[in-house]
């Protein structure tokens with residue numbers, strides 16, 4: 001069976017990144033084991049670009065109608081041995097739908113992985129509880 005890294009590598013081909021050439025792949029795993037994919041989709045306006053992480057969440061919610069069934073996310077981007085971290089906008093959007101201990105698995109191009117949590121990425125998050 002293909003590993004997450006294998007699947008992420010294949011998924012990178014779907015990224016639409018003609019401006020940055022920076023291909024990002026995300027696999028969002030639901031509590032029932034379903035895997036929903038996301039890639040970055042760039043736009044000539046630049047500002048219309050959506051990241052792989054938000055693509056995956058938007059896709060999962062579109063397909064399932066569920067906003068509270070996320071088990072983990074697996075991400076691949078970049079070059080060499082660096083672990084690329086989600087951007088600030090993705091951190092805020094993800095935090096709307098996952099708990100502080102939600103695991104985020106980062107892969108480098110060598111196939112090594114590192115795990116952090118939602119709270120590691122966005123401590124002191126602004127949330128609906130503040131409204």
Ligand SMILES: O=c1ccn([C@H]2C[C@H](O)[C@@H](CO)O2)c(=O)[nH]1
Pocket residue numbers: 017020022023024039040041042049050051052053077084085086087090
């Ligand atoms: O965590 C990240 C960081 C960047 N990007 C995308 C946005 C843009 O298409 C390209 C360069 O920023 O990478 C992601 O999808 N996820």
Ligand SMILES: [Zn+2]
Pocket residue numbers: 051052053054086087088089090091
């Ligand atoms: Zn982002």
